[in-house]
Each structure stands twice: as structure tokens, then as C-alpha cells.
Amino acid sequence: MGAVEDARFRGIDLGVWAEFEAATWTSYPLLFRMLDDAAVASVLWDRFLSSSQRAVIAEGLDAGMEQARSLTALLAGLRELGKLVPGFQQRERAAWERLGEDLVVGAGRILPVPVEVDRSSMHVAFGVLGGFGFAVGGNSSPAVRGAQVVGGMGGRFLQVDVGGGAAARRVAATAGGPAWRELRARYAALVRHLTGAVTVPEGFSVQAAVLITGVGTLAGRLSGQRGHWLQAAHMPAFGAAEHFAGARARAVEVVEDAGLERIDLEPVPFSTAHPQVKGPNNLQASLTAQLPGLVGEHGVGITVIADGTGSGKSISALEAGRICNRGCGAAGVAWLMPTTATADAAWETLEAYVRAHRPEQASVTLVHSR
Incomplete structure (x- = not known):
């Protein structure tokens, strides 16, 4: 059977679990959780990543933009594949039965050693990606780096020991026999089929790996929320293709609820963006006049502003950020302050700046500590 047949209702075994609620004995199929992760990753690509970030991933994979999106979703969908091993499945007796x-x-x-899911996913993904045609070689080869990305979505990058833990013989000894290996391959093939990731990248840059890891990490945290998967677990049983169609709709909702949509502020005059001042001072006028040309010629960089209190450094920083964002295709501002009091003041300034642009919606979030 192929992925098309597996995607149909009752086309593949859905008994393997990813989430389990002991109080109600509710089990959520691993394949559905993998497809949820892939669906959220696709929405994050569309609505959260900036154009420059998407371009870095596409260039790093030597792929077109659409295939770069699909490959990102595929790798995010493999994040949980390490749960398809006996050691993890036996954690819940009721689910095991x-x-x-x-x-x-x-x-x-x-x-008897507890399964470390991130490492397990990395090891099994290495073999799966090799089976897809990803080149297997040194640390920078697509199969090795792709596996490292899958494992890194748990929070830290691990070393792929090609001749040790990730070797086929070692995986076969610790991750179940042929039936387990075949089902992992079929699950991965289904995610690949439904995400449309047909391209096999010839390269895999470090920059692309870091960005894809971030997308997968965020996608997993959003789709792993109890309310997200528990709602889907109580729905009627679907085949993989039908579930993925619904997962994409739910992914839009969960990204919107998290306030993660990227908002591009429309250009407005200086006096509109900063109504609290009469006009740009000498420093601000110099920045708005000269910085765009420097960014256009040399690219974006770091702007250091040293001046006394009340000299307008905050407004200058916002103008510099606006110019640099436009220069590299980014969007948004992260304002980091050393104390709670200065963070509170910065939030008021930033919130007023965003509101002055009159966006339909834009969240300005204040975070204290961490």
C-alpha cells in the first residue's frame, strides 16, 4: 500500500498514541498529532515568519518557496515520531493494550530506561530521511542535519551519532522490530505526502536549520496544548487526509489565539507615528534621512545611540528599527529593558507607537522576568 491508500479512512493503524488522559482513558493517535504539528508549522510559515526568514530557509534548502514551506512542515511533523517505539508506547498500560x-x-x-523522545525522534528520523533520498554523509549532510533539526525541536540540539545510536542496527535493537519500523516509515510517508514535500534538498544550511527548528518547536507547543488535541480526540474517527484538512483549519485558530500573526505597519509620517513630540530632533532627522541609504548600500546592522536622558533615544530606536525592518523584510519589535519599571515605560511608548499606525489588530505584549 502507498500513502494515498494509507490516507483514507481505516487505511492505516491509528492505535499508536501520542497523548493520553488517564482520567478519561482518552487516547490521541500519534499520526494525528504529527499531522497537527505539520499543519501548525504551515500556518506559522504563512502568518508568522517574515519574508526574509522564508527566503533564508528556501535558500538554505536550495528549494523553491513552496517546497521550502512543505519541507518545514514535514520536519515539524516528524518531531513526535520517536514516540512510535515500544518503550514509549508501554508507558500507559491502557493505551498499550x-x-x-x-x-x-x-x-x-x-x-527499563525511560525513552527520551527528542533523541528517539532524531534517531528514527535519520533513517526515514535517508529513505526519502536525503544524502547521508558528514554533519552537514541533509539527512544528518534534518535529523538534528527534528531532535532539536525539543529544546536542545543533540549530536547525531551515525555509526552509533542513529545506526540502523542500533535503532532496530531499541525501537522495535520490522512491524514498528514499517509503521514509522508509513507514518512519515503520509506526512510527506499530505504536506507535499516532494523535493529532496541537496544542501541544508545552518541558518535554515535554526529557523526550521524554531518553527517546529513553536508548532509543537501550540498543537500540544491539551485543549487543542483533546477536542480533536473527541471527534469522530477520520482517515489521515480528512484529519489533516480539519487540522489546517484548527491551526489557523490556534495561531490567531496565540497572537502570533505577523503585522506589517503601514508607513505614516513622523508626526503621526510619534504624536507626543512636535517633530524629529536633529538626531532623529539625521537617522531618517541617512540610514535608509546606508541600509540599502550595506544591508542592515546594529545602530548604537548614546545620549542623555530625555534626548529621544527611544523614538530614534523605533525609527531605526522601522528602517532596518523594511531593509531586510522583517517585521516587529522586541524591546528589552533592564528593570520592571523601565519595561513598563517602554511598553507604554511602544503601545502608543503601534496604535498611532491604526492597524486592524496588533498585539503589544509586556513580559516581566524571562
């Missing part, structure tokens, strides 16, 4: 007989019989000897 729902597994097919071929998986139970083919589990082999289950080690």
Missing part, C-alpha cells in the same frame, strides 16, 4: 497484535508481538525486549 489497544495496540495491534503485530506491534505487541514485534516489540522485542523493552529496556
Whole structure:
């Protein structure tokens, strides 16, 4: 059977779980969770990443923009694949008893050591990506780097030991027998089919890897919220294709609810953006007149402004940020202050600046500590 047949209702075993609520014995299929992660990653690509970030990923994968989007969703969808091993599935006895007989019989000897999902996902993803045609070589090869991205979505990058933990013989000894290996391959192939990631990248840059990891990390945290998956778990059983169609609609909602849509502020005159001052002072006038040309010629960089209190450094910084954002295709502002009091004051300034542009919606969030 192929991915098209597997995507249909009852086309593939959905007994393997990713989330389990013991109070109600509610089990959420691993395949559905993987598709949820991929769907959220796609929406984050469309609505959260800036144009420059998308371009960095596409260039780093040597792929067109649409395939770069699909590959990002595919890798995010593989984040949970490390749960399709006997050691993890046996964590919940009630869920284990729902597994097919071929998986139970083919589990082999289950080690008493708890499964580290991030490392497990990295190891099994390495073999899966190699099976897709991703080149296997040194640390910078697409299969190795792609596996490292999948493992890194848990919060830290791990070393892919090609001849050790990630080797096929080692994975076979710790991740279940042929039935487990085949189901992992079919799950991964389904995610690839539904995301449309048909391109096999010849390269995989560090910059692309870091950005894709960030997308996958965020996608996993959003789709892993109890309310998100529990709602889907109580819906009627669907095939993978039908579930993915619904997952994409729910992904839009969860990204919107998190306030993560990227907002581009329309250009407005200086006096409109900063109504609290009569007009630009000498420093601000110099920045708005000269910085755009410097950015256009040399690219964006760091602007250091040193002056006394009340000299207009905050407004100057906002103008510099606006110019640099436009110069590199980015959007948004992160304002980092050393104390709670200065952060409160900066929030009021920034909130007024955003409101002056009259956007339909834009969140300005204040965060204290961390």
C-alpha cells in the first residue's frame, strides 16, 4: 500500500498514541498529532515568519518557496515520531493494550530506561530521511542535519551519532522490530505526502536549520496544548487526509489565539507615528534621512545611540528599527529593558507607537522576568 491508500479512512493503524488522559482513558493517535504539528508549522510559515526568514530557509534548502514551506512542515511533523517505539508506547498500560497484535508481538525486549523522545525522534528520523533520498554523509549532510533539526525541536540540539545510536542496527535493537519500523516509515510517508514535500534538498544550511527548528518547536507547543488535541480526540474517527484538512483549519485558530500573526505597519509620517513630540530632533532627522541609504548600500546592522536622558533615544530606536525592518523584510519589535519599571515605560511608548499606525489588530505584549 502507498500513502494515498494509507490516507483514507481505516487505511492505516491509528492505535499508536501520542497523548493520553488517564482520567478519561482518552487516547490521541500519534499520526494525528504529527499531522497537527505539520499543519501548525504551515500556518506559522504563512502568518508568522517574515519574508526574509522564508527566503533564508528556501535558500538554505536550495528549494523553491513552496517546497521550502512543505519541507518545514514535514520536519515539524516528524518531531513526535520517536514516540512510535515500544518503550514509549508501554508507558500507559491502557493505551498499550489497544495496540495491534503485530506491534505487541514485534516489540522485542523493552529496556527499563525511560525513552527520551527528542533523541528517539532524531534517531528514527535519520533513517526515514535517508529513505526519502536525503544524502547521508558528514554533519552537514541533509539527512544528518534534518535529523538534528527534528531532535532539536525539543529544546536542545543533540549530536547525531551515525555509526552509533542513529545506526540502523542500533535503532532496530531499541525501537522495535520490522512491524514498528514499517509503521514509522508509513507514518512519515503520509506526512510527506499530505504536506507535499516532494523535493529532496541537496544542501541544508545552518541558518535554515535554526529557523526550521524554531518553527517546529513553536508548532509543537501550540498543537500540544491539551485543549487543542483533546477536542480533536473527541471527534469522530477520520482517515489521515480528512484529519489533516480539519487540522489546517484548527491551526489557523490556534495561531490567531496565540497572537502570533505577523503585522506589517503601514508607513505614516513622523508626526503621526510619534504624536507626543512636535517633530524629529536633529538626531532623529539625521537617522531618517541617512540610514535608509546606508541600509540599502550595506544591508542592515546594529545602530548604537548614546545620549542623555530625555534626548529621544527611544523614538530614534523605533525609527531605526522601522528602517532596518523594511531593509531586510522583517517585521516587529522586541524591546528589552533592564528593570520592571523601565519595561513598563517602554511598553507604554511602544503601545502608543503601534496604535498611532491604526492597524486592524496588533498585539503589544509586556513580559516581566524571562
